[in-house]
Amino acid sequence: MRFALTEEQDALKRQARRFLEQRSSSADVRRVMVTDAGFAAEAWAEMVQLGWTALLVPERHGGVGLGPVELAAVMEEAGASLACAPLLSTVGLATNVLLRADESHQAALLPEIAAGRLRAAVALAGEVDARPDADEVVLHGHKSFVVDGHSADLLLVVAGDGVYVVRANAEGLSRRARATLDPTRKLAELTFDSVRVPASARLCHGAAVDGALDRAKVALAAEQLGGAERCLALSVEYAKTRVQFGRPIGSFQAIKHHCADLLVLVESARSAVWWAAFLAATDDPELPLAASLARSYASEAYLQAAGQTIQIHGGMGFTWDHDAHLHLRRARGSATLLGDPSAERERLAHKLGLSS
Amino acid sequence: MKILVTAKRVPDPEQKVKLKGNELDQSATNWQLNQFDEYAVETALRLTENASAGNARDGEVVVVSIGPKDVQQQLRSTLAMGADKAILVAGEDAELDAEIVARTIQKLAERDKPDLILMGKLAADSESNDAGQRLAGYLGWPQATFAGTIEVVDGGKALLVGREVDAGIETKKVTLPAVVTVDLRIVAPHAIKNGKTAKDHAYAEGPRYASLKGIMAAKKKPIEDTTLQALGVTAQKRIKTTTLEAPPARKAGIKVQSVEELVQKLHSEAKVI
Numbered sequence: 012m013r014f015a016l017t018e019e020q021d022a023l024k025r026q027a028r029r030f031l032e033q034r035s036s037s038a039d040v041r042r043v044m045v046t047d048a049g050f051a052a053e054a055w056a057e058m059v060q061l062g063w064t065a066l067l068v069p070e071r072h073g074g075v076g077l078g079p080v081e082l083a084a085v086m087e088e089a090g091a092s093l094a095c096a097p098l099l100s101t102v103g104l105a106t107n108v109l110l111r112a113d114e115s116h117q118a119a120l121l122p123e124i125a126a127g128r129l130r131a132a133v134a135l136a137g138e139v140d141a142r143p144d145a146d147e148v149v150l151h152g153h154k155s156f157v158v159d160g161h162s163a164d165l166l167l168v169v170a171g172d173g174v175y176v177v178r179a180n181a182e183g184l185s186r187r188a189r190a191t192l193d194p195t196r197k198l199a200e201l202t203f204d205s206v207r208v209p210a211s212a213r214l215c216h217g218a219a220v221d222g223a224l225d226r227a228k229v230a231l232a233a234e235q236l237g238g239a240e241r242c243l244a245l246s247v248e249y250a251k252t253r254v255q256f257g258r259p260i261g262s263f264q265a266i267k268h269h270c271a272d273l274l275v276l277v278e279s280a281r282s283a284v285w286w287a288a289f290l291a292a293t294d295d296p297e298l299p300l301a302a303s304l305a306r307s308y309a310s311e312a313y314l315q316a317a318g319q320t321i322q323i324h325g326g327m328g329f330t331w332d333h334d335a336h337l338h339l340r341r342a343r344g345s346a347t348l349l350g351d352p353s354a355e356r357e358r359l360a361h362k363l364g365l366s367s
Numbered sequence: 368m369k370i371l372v373t374a375k376r377v378p379d380p381e382q383k384v385k386l387k388g389n390e391l392d393q394s395a396t397n398w399q400l401n402q403f404d405e406y407a408v409e410t411a412l413r414l415t416e417n418a419s420a421g422n423a424r425d426g427e428v429v430v431v432s433i434g435p436k437d438v439q440q441q442l443r444s445t446l447a448m449g450a451d452k453a454i455l456v457a458g459e460d461a462e463l464d465a466e467i468v469a470r471t472i473q474k475l476a477e478r479d480k481p482d483l484i485l486m487g488k489l490a491a492d493s494e495s496n497d498a499g500q501r502l503a504g505y506l507g508w509p510q511a512t513f514a515g516t517i518e519v520v521d522g523g524k525a526l527l528v529g530r531e532v533d534a535g536i537e538t539k540k541v542t543l544p545a546v547v548t549v550d551l552r553i554v555a556p557h558a559i560k561n562g563k564t565a566k567d568h569a570y571a572e573g574p575r576y577a578s579l580k581g582i583m584a585a586k587k588k589p590i591e592d593t594t595l596q597a598l599g600v601t602a603q604k605r606i607k608t609t610t611l612e613a614p615p616a617r618k619a620g621i622k623v624q625s626v627e628e629l630v631q632k633l634h635s636e637a638k639v640i
Binding site: 018019022023026029030057060061062063065066075077081 | 440443444447576577578579580582583585586
């Protein structure tokens with residue numbers, strides 16, 4: 012079996028890198044992360060034009076009909092550049108959930124997402140009741156840590172035993188962006204105060220989210236891999252050029268060991284992430300295992316890579332001017348999204364029959 | 368309009384060049400499309416589409432390169448941008464010079480009869496800036512080099528080309544078929560007026576990024592493989608490399624105590640004032 016990117020996947024990844032180098036530079040990230048929206052509308056419009064929102068959407072719904080491997084390629088580059096864009100929320104999470112909805116919902120919503128007319132978020136953590144009332148459903152409760160929930164046009168809410176589509180302007184819905192450690196990704200608190208939606212707003216059974224979540228985890232792990240790779244590249248470049256005691260600091264064994272350890276971490280994370288993406292693309296029953304493995308490994312690899320990057324850069328590493336601390340914040344934030352590494356390992360152990 | 372665009376792969380200009388004996392060590396080279404050639408592809412696409420009507424295409428863009436098999440990667444990237452077809456003429460970089468390139472494109476032009484040949488003004492590696500001029504001479508076609516603007520006039524029978532020359536912009540009218548080499552500003556938002564797209568249309572600055580659809584479509588577009596022999600190119604290489612050496616390492620600078628000392632050193636030692 013050939014376990015490498017195809018020529019097209021490679022071209023797509025190169026193109027994503029090139030685009031993000033231009034539109035998601037360090038200065039762009041710093042400019043955008045302090046805005047209320049948390050993303051730049053112009054850059055997002057260009058990402059839509061490049062086809063990123065259409066990536067997972069089937070061709071019959073106006074998409075490109077690609078899969079998890081191609082998404083992982085884009086997410087890896089997005090992670091490397093700390094891109095502030097609703098990619099994880101709209102593509103990684105919401106599109107994957109919508110792909111599990113019935114055909115009529117898919118036909119109504121996926122073309123809108125593919126064309127960039129809708130940005131969507133998935134509300135997972137928290138409790139929301141879904142009470143049927145005639146031909147409506149009343150949603151009541153609270154959701155937390157909703158990625159891009161403050162700015163999405165559409166919210167896919169896990170409530171009761173189902174997933175419901177709620178428009179952002181629904182009466183009774185209030186949204187608030189939280190101040191979090193990672194300024195490059197916005198998380199929101201949503202309050203549902205007897206929000207009424209038609210019964211037809213039920214997308215799918217809540218259990219269908221699990222499959223979507225595994226795929227979203229692979230996308231997030233790929234983003235973390237990209238971040239870890241960038242930390243390694245920053246560290247190696249600095250170690251080669253920063254001269255101390257008359258020699259580049261990379262010639263000192265302590266720095267060499269750190270860089271070598273980071274390389275091992277990054278390459279192992281890459282194996283885990285690409286394996287998971289490959290299993291997702293082939294609908295392999297082992298995907299839940301691979302997704303948990305990729306997430307737990309990539310989370311820790313990114314955290315360590317970002318932490319070591321600060322150490323290797325010395326005092327400069329933790330100044331506001333250097334990107335190392337933005338990576339550390341992103342690494343910390345990402346590690347706790349959709350399940351932290353210890354929860355993923357527990358899930359893994361459970362699936363392997365290693366825990367009670 | 369049928370446009371033939373030339374495209375050369377060059378080593379990444381950001382990458383540090385290594386020497387191996389009397390030649391470049393290309394074992395770890397990152398190859399990319401010569402930037403001016405990418406601008407030429409973008410120009411060809413802008414000339415053959417109606418950007419005011421959903422980029423409806425009206426014309427054909429064929430991209431040609433001379434090089435080893437893996438130049439296909441750069442050709443595919445131009446197909447992903449929107450070009451219709453590519454031609455790869457087998458050849459090794461070390462065995463080519465502007466004379467062979469010009470003669471090869473001449474043969475292709477005589478075979479395929481394009482209305483326009485677009486080229487980058489120079490390649491970032493050799494910077495020789497003479498293939499386009501030679502080609503126009505061999506074909507007996509009008510030429511306009513260093514194009515910063517192009518406007519299609521006379522119902523598509525001629526081009527009004529704004530050339531970037533030392534004194535400013537020289538506007539030149541060339542009847543088609545012609546050879547045009549493009550400069551940096553050809554990818555500015557208002558540089559191309561093709562007679563179909565609204566005159567005030569503003570393109571995005573720079574060459575376009577290939578979309579996912581473009582990348583997937585490129586897979587199915589044809590790349591014709593041919594050789595110098597098959598095209599009947601008999602030209603011999605005229606340029607011979609005698610030696611190749613890296614520029615000397617920069618010496619450390621010196622600090623001066625005062626402006627007077629600086630002026631004195633610039634005058635007596637550097638002899639620049």
